[in-house]
Amino acid sequence: MIRLEKRPEPSRVWTAATPVLAVVATMIAGGIMFALLGKDPVAAIRLIFWDPLFDEQFASFSRPQLLVKAGPLILIAIGLSLGFRAGIWNIGAEGQYIIGAVCGAGFALAFFPSESWLIFPGMVIVGMLGGWAWAMIPAILKTRFNTNEILVSLLLVYVAENILASVSLGLLRNPEGAGFPGSRNLRNWEATSNQELIAGTGMHWGVVAAFVAVIFAYILLNRHITGFNIRVAGQSPRAARFSGVDPNRLIVFCLGLSGALAGLAGIFEAAGPAGQISIDFNVGYGFTAIIVAFLGRLHPVGILLAGLLMALTYIGGELSQFMLGIPAAAIQAFQGMLLFFLLAGDVLTNFRVRFGRTRAA
Amino acid sequence: MDLSAINPVLLLASLMVAATPILLAALGELVVEKSGVLNLGVEGMMIIGAVTGFIVAVESGSAATGFVMAAVGGAALSMIFAVLTQYLLSNQVATGLALTLFGLGFSALLGQGYVGIRAPAVPDLDIPLLSGIPFVGPVLFQHDLMVYFSLALVAAVWAFLKYTRAGLILRAVGESHDSAHALGYKVVRIRIAAIAFGGACAGLGGAYLSLVRVPQWTEGMTAGAGWIALAIVVFASWKAGRVLIGAYLFGGIAVLQLNLQAAGVAVPVEILSMSPYLITILVLVIISADRSRVALNAPASLGRVFHASS
Numbered sequence: 225m226i227r228l229e230k231r232p233e234p235s236r237v238w239t240a241a242t243p244v245l246a247v248v249a250t251m252i253a254g255g256i257m258f259a260l261l262g263k264d265p266v267a268a269i270r271l272i273f274w275d276p277l278f279d280e281q282f283a284s285f286s287r288p289q290l291l292v293k294a295g296p297l298i299l300i301a302i303g304l305s306l307g308f309r310a311g312i313w314n315i316g317a318e319g320q321y322i323i324g325a326v327c328g329a330g331f332a333l334a335f336f337p338s339e340s341w342l343i344f345p346g347m348v349i350v351g352m353l354g355g356w357a358w359a360m361i362p363a364i365l366k367t368r369f370n371t372n373e374i375l376v377s378l379l380l381v382y383v384a385e386n387i388l389a390s391v392s393l394g395l396l397r398n399p400e401g402a403g404f405p406g407s408r409n410l411r412n413w414e415a416t417s418n419q420e421l422i423a424g425t426g427m428h429w430g431v432v433a434a435f436v437a438v439i440f441a442y443i444l445l446n447r448h449i450t451g452f453n454i455r456v457a458g459q460s461p462r463a464a465r466f467s468g469v470d471p472n473r474l475i476v477f478c479l480g481l482s483g484a485l486a487g488l489a490g491i492f493e494a495a496g497p498a499g500q501i502s503i504d505f506n507v508g509y510g511f512t513a514i515i516v517a518f519l520g521r522l523h524p525v526g527i528l529l530a531g532l533l534m535a536l537t538y539i540g541g542e543l544s545q546f547m548l549g550i551p552a553a554a555i556q557a558f559q560g561m562l563l564f565f566l567l568a569g570d571v572l573t574n575f576r577v578r579f580g581r582t583r584a585a
Numbered sequence: 586m587d588l589s590a591i592n593p594v595l596l597l598a599s600l601m602v603a604a605t606p607i608l609l610a611a612l613g614e615l616v617v618e619k620s621g622v623l624n625l626g627v628e629g630m631m632i633i634g635a636v637t638g639f640i641v642a643v644e645s646g647s648a649a650t651g652f653v654m655a656a657v658g659g660a661a662l663s664m665i666f667a668v669l670t671q672y673l674l675s676n677q678v679a680t681g682l683a684l685t686l687f688g689l690g691f692s693a694l695l696g697q698g699y700v701g702i703r704a705p706a707v708p709d710l711d712i713p714l715l716s717g718i719p720f721v722g723p724v725l726f727q728h729d730l731m732v733y734f735s736l737a738l739v740a741a742v743w744a745f746l747k748y749t750r751a752g753l754i755l756r757a758v759g760e761s762h763d764s765a766h767a768l769g770y771k772v773v774r775i776r777i778a779a780i781a782f783g784g785a786c787a788g789l790g791g792a793y794l795s796l797v798r799v800p801q802w803t804e805g806m807t808a809g810a811g812w813i814a815l816a817i818v819v820f821a822s823w824k825a826g827r828v829l830i831g832a833y834l835f836g837g838i839a840v841l842q843l844n845l846q847a848a849g850v851a852v853p854v855e856i857l858s859m860s861p862y863l864i865t866i867l868v869l870v871i872i873s874a875d876r877s878r879v880a881l882n883a884p885a886s887l888g889r890v891f892h893a894s895s
Contacts, residue, residue, distance in 0.1 A: 228674070230892065261694075313678055365866075369874040374625065374678070375816050379866050382809045383859045390855035514682060553693030553804070560687025564665060567675040567683060575674065 228575040235573050242569035243519050243530070249565040254558050263548050271547055272540030272555075286539050288426030292497050293538050295431035296321070296489035298531035300513035302437045303482030305522040306444070310457040312478045316362065316377030317486040318510025319384035320355040324487020325494040326391055327354025329407055329501045332416045333396060336408065343415040348429075348491055355487015356480050358384065363479035367472040373479065385506070392502050406502035410495040418496030430492025434531070437485060441524040450477065486510060508556075512538075515563045534559065591844045594723050601725075601732055602798055604836025606631070606790040608735045610814035611821070611828045612742050613786025618818055619746060620779035621759035621886035625681025626666055628811025629688020630784045631791035634659040636692040638792025639704055639802040648707045652731065652792050659788020660781045662688060667780040671773045674890050685811070693804045704800045707731070731793055736829075738786075743825035755779060759884035762891040772891050787811065809862065816865045820872050822882040831868075838864050 251273070255265035276286035300317045307314050314320075328351025335343050361380060365371040391397075396407040410416040421427045445451035457464040457474055465471065489509065494501055516534050520527030541555030610627050617624050637658035642651025666684050669675045707729045718726070746752040755775060758765045762772045794810065795802050813835060821827035842857040850857070 228892070315682060365870055369870045370876050371866075371870050371873040372816075372819060375812060375819070375869060376866050378812050379809065379816070379862045382862045386855040386859040390853060394853075511686060515686065518679060551694055551697050553690050553697070556690025557687060557694050558690070560683055560690050563679075563683035564669065564687065567669055567680050568673050570675055571673040 227578050228571065229578050231574060231576055238569075238573040239521055242566060242573060243521065243526070245569050246519070246562055246565035247533070249569075250558065250562040253561055253565070257554070257557070257561075258550065261550065261554070263550055268544050268548055268550060271544040272537055272558075276536060276539045276543060282543060286543070288420070288424060289539050290532060290535050291426035291431045292428070293535035294531040295428070295434045296493055296509045297513050297516050297534055298434040298528055299430065299437055299489040299492075300482070300486045300510055301516035301520065301527045301531060302434070302441045302524060303485035304513055305517040305520070305524070305527055306441065306454055307478035307482050308458075308517055309445075309522050310454045310474055310478055311461070312475055313374045314359060314362070314377050314479050314482045315374055315514060316359070316379075316381050316384075316510070317482060317513055318506055318508065319377070319381035320358045320483040320486035321490040321493075321510045322381075322384040322388050322506050323358040323490070324351040324355035325490035325498075325505060326388060326396070326501060327351055327357075327487070328491030329410060329494050330391070330396060332410060332495075333408060335415070336413070339415050341415070344418075344495075347416055347495065348488065351491025351494075352484045352488045355490060356484040358487070359479045359483020360476070363476045366475050366479075373475070377479075381510070388501070388505060389503050392505070396501050398500075407500045409499045411499040416495050418492055428492065428496045430489060430496060433488055433492065435528075438524045438528050445524065454478065486513075512559060515559050518563060518566055591848055594720060596840060596844060598723055598727070600833065600836045600840045601728060602836075603839045604832045605732050605735050606793045606798060607810055607814045607817060607835055608829065608832035609738070609790035609793065610787040610811060611817040611832055612735070612738055612825065613783035613790075614814055614818050615821070615823060615825060615828055616742060616746075616755070616786075617779050617783035618887055619759045619823060619884055620755050620776045621762055621884050621889065621891075622670065622776050622780060623677045623681065623888040624663070624666055624684070624780060624783055625678060625815065626663070626684025626688065626811075627783075627787050627814050628807055628809070629685035630659040630662050630787035631688075631794070631811045631814075632692040632805070632807045633662045633688045634788025634791030635795040635806060636696040636699075636791075636802060637788070639795040640695065640699055642704050642792075642796055643699060643702055646705050648705050648796050651704070651796055652789060655788040655792030656785040657788070659786070659791065660784040663780050663784025663787075664777075666784075667777045670890070671777055671780075674892055677888050677890070689805060696802045696804065699802045700804075701801070704796045704802075707797050707800075729797060731789070731797065739825055739829045746825065756884070759886055762886045762889070766891070766893055772893070776891075787814075790814070813861070813865050816869050820868050822872070823884065824882075834868075835861065835865065 251269050255269050258268040259265045275282055277283060300321065304314055304317060328347045331350040332343050332347040358380065362373040362376040365376055366373045392405045392407060398406060398408045411418065418428050418430065445455065453464065453469045453474060456467065457469055457471065494505065498505055512534055516527060516530045519533070520530035537555055537559060541552065544550040545552050610631055614624065614627055634655035638651040638655030641654040642648045645651070662684065666680055669680045670677050709727050709729050746756060754770055758770060758772050758775050766772050791807060794806060799806065817828060817831035817835065820831045839861050842860050845852070846854055846857050
C-alpha cells in the first residue's frame with residue numbers, strides 16, 4: 225500500500241525539482257495534445273521552447289520579445305507572491321493592471337502635447353497609484369467588512385474591463401484617430417515614450433522595474449521584519465497573531481503592493497510595447513502571472529526564471545500559431561496544464577511516499 | 586429614452602432564463618462547500634460544460650444529449666481537481682484557480698470550429714392550462730425543461746441536506762473531517778462524490794448559457810458567471826433556498842440592465858454592463874459585514890486539507 229507521511233518541513237530538493245519535472249510533464253502532455261490536434265508534436269514543442277531562442281530565422285525577432293513579455297509577468301508575479309505567501313489571495317491583478325494603465329495614460333494625455341520631462345515619471349507614479357487604489361478596494365472591504373478578497377478582486381476585473389472599454393471609446397479616445405477606438409499613441413510621443421533602452425534587447429523601463437522588484441522582494445523576505453511577518457502569517461496564522469502581527473495591516477500591505485506593481489506593469493506596457501490604451505489592451509498577463517508566481521515557488525529568483533519561461537511559451541505559442549496553425553488558445557491550456565503538474569508534484573515536497581503496510585503506532 | 590418599451594412580462598420571464606445557469610452552478614458549489622471543499626474552478630467547469638454541450642448538441646442535433654454530455658464534461662474536469670486536492674493534498678485555492686485557467690484555454694481550443702454556428706433549439710414546454718393564465722402563465726409556465734429542472738434541483742438539494750442520512754454525513758464531513766473520519770466515514774470518497782456533483786451542475790449551467798441563453802458559442806462566454814455563482818453561495822449563507830433567491834436576484838439585475846441598455850437610458854452602456862458585478866460585490870459586503878453570521882454558517886472545515894495520519 226502507498227501512503228503519505230508528512231515531512232517535518234518541506235524538502236528543499238523537491239521544492240527545486242518539481243518545477244522542472246512539471247515543465248517536462250507538460251511538454252509530454254502538451255505533445256500528446258498537439259498530436260491529437262493532428263500536428264507533429266516534436267516540431268510543435270521544439271517551436272515553442274527552442275526555436276524562439278536559437279533558430280537562426282526567428283531568434284533575432286524573438287529574443288528581444290522575451291524580455292518584453294517577461295517584464296510585466298515578473299513584475300505582477302512578484303507582488304502576488306508576497307500575498308500568496310501570507311495566504312492573501314489577490315487574483316484580480318488583471319484589473320489592477322488595466323486601471324494602472326488607464327490612470328497613467330490619462331495623466332499623461334492631459335498634458336498633450338507638452339514635451340516636459342516630468343510627464344514620464346508623473347505618468348509612472350500615477351499608474352502605480354491607480355493599480356494600488358484598485359487593489360485597496362478588496363483590501364478595505366476585507367479588513368472592514370470581512371469580505372472575501374478572492375471574489376471581490378476577481379469581480380473587479382470585469383468592472384475594470386468595462387472602464388477600459390468606456391475610456392477607449394470616450395474620454396481617452398484619440399481626437400485625431402478618425403473615430404477608431406483607442407487613445408493617442410504614447411510610444412510615438414517623445415514625452416511618454418517607453419523606448420527600448422539598449423537596442424535589440426527588448427529592455428525597457430518596465431523590465432528594469434521588474435528586476436528592481438525581484439531584488440526588493442528578495443531583501444524584504446530575507447532581511448526585513450515585514451517579510452518575516454509575511455512568512456509567519458502564511459505558515460502559522462496563530463503564531464503570527466501571538467507575536468503581534470496585525471493581520472489587517474498585512475492584508476493592506478500585500479494587496480496594496482501587488483496592486484501597485486500590477487499598475488506599474490500596466491502603464492509601462494501602455495507606454496511601450498502596446499503603445500496605446502484600447503479595448504483589447506489587456507492580454508491576460510494578470511492571470512498568467514498567477515502561474516508564474518507558483519511556478520517560481522513564490523521565491524523572487526524562482527519567479528524571475530519562471531517569468532522568462534512563461535514569456536517563452538507566449539512567443540513560442542505565437543510562432544507555432546504562425547508556422548503550424550496551432551490555435552492561440554492551445555497555449556493557454558498548456559499554461560494551465562503546467563500549473564496542474566506543478567501542484568501535483570508538490571505532494572513530494574510536503575510528504576514522503578512510503579510503501580508497504582502501516583506500522584502500528 | 587423609452588421605459589414603456591420594457592415589457593414586465595417579458596422581463597420577468599427572461600429573468601428566470603438569465604438566473605438558471607448561475608442557479609445550477611451555485612447549487613453544485615453549495616454541495617461541494619457543504620462537504621468542506623472550496624472549488625474555485627466553477628468558471629472553468631462552466632465553460633467546459635458550455636463548449637462540450639454546444640459541440641455535442643450541434644453534432645448530434647439533440648440539445649438533450651448536449652446537456653447530458655455537458656454534465657459529464659464538467660464532472661470530468663472536476664475530477665482533476667478532486668485527484669489533486671483529495672489524493673495529492675494540494676492547496677484548494679491554487680488548484681481551483683488552475684482549473685479555471687485551464688478550462689478557459691481548453692474550451693477555446695475545443696470550440697475553435699464552432700464559432701458563429703447556431704445550436705439546435707431547445708423547445709419551451711408550454712404547460713397546458715397553467716400557461717394560459719394571463720401574466721403568470723407566460724412568466725412562470727412557458728419555459729424550457731431545464732428551468733424547471735433547476736427549480737426541482739433546489740428542492741432536491743435542500744431536502745437531501747436537511748432530511749436524509751447521506752446529507753447529514755456530507756455535512757458532518759464538511760464540519761469536522763477528523764471527527765467524520767474517526768466515525769468511519771470515507772471522507773475522501775464523500776468529498777470526491779460532492780466535487781463530481783458540483784462539476785456536473787456547473788457543466789449544466791454552462792451548457793444552458795451556450796444552448797439557451799445566448800445561444801451560441803464564443804470564447805470566454807461565461808464572463809464571470811462562475812465567480813458570481815461562488816459569491817451567491819456566500820450570499821446564501823450555505824442554504825439551498827437562499828441560493829434560489831440570490832440567483833433570481835442576480836438574474837433580475839442582469840436582465841434589467843440589458844433592457845435598460847435596449848431602451849436607451851441616459852446611463853453609459855459600460856456602467857450598465859458592470860452593474861451586475863458591482864451589485865454582487867455590494868451584496869457580498871452586506872452579508873460578510875455581520876461576522877458572526879458567516880462564521881456560524883460556513884462549514885467549519887471549508888478549504889482545509891484532510892490528511893488521515895493513521
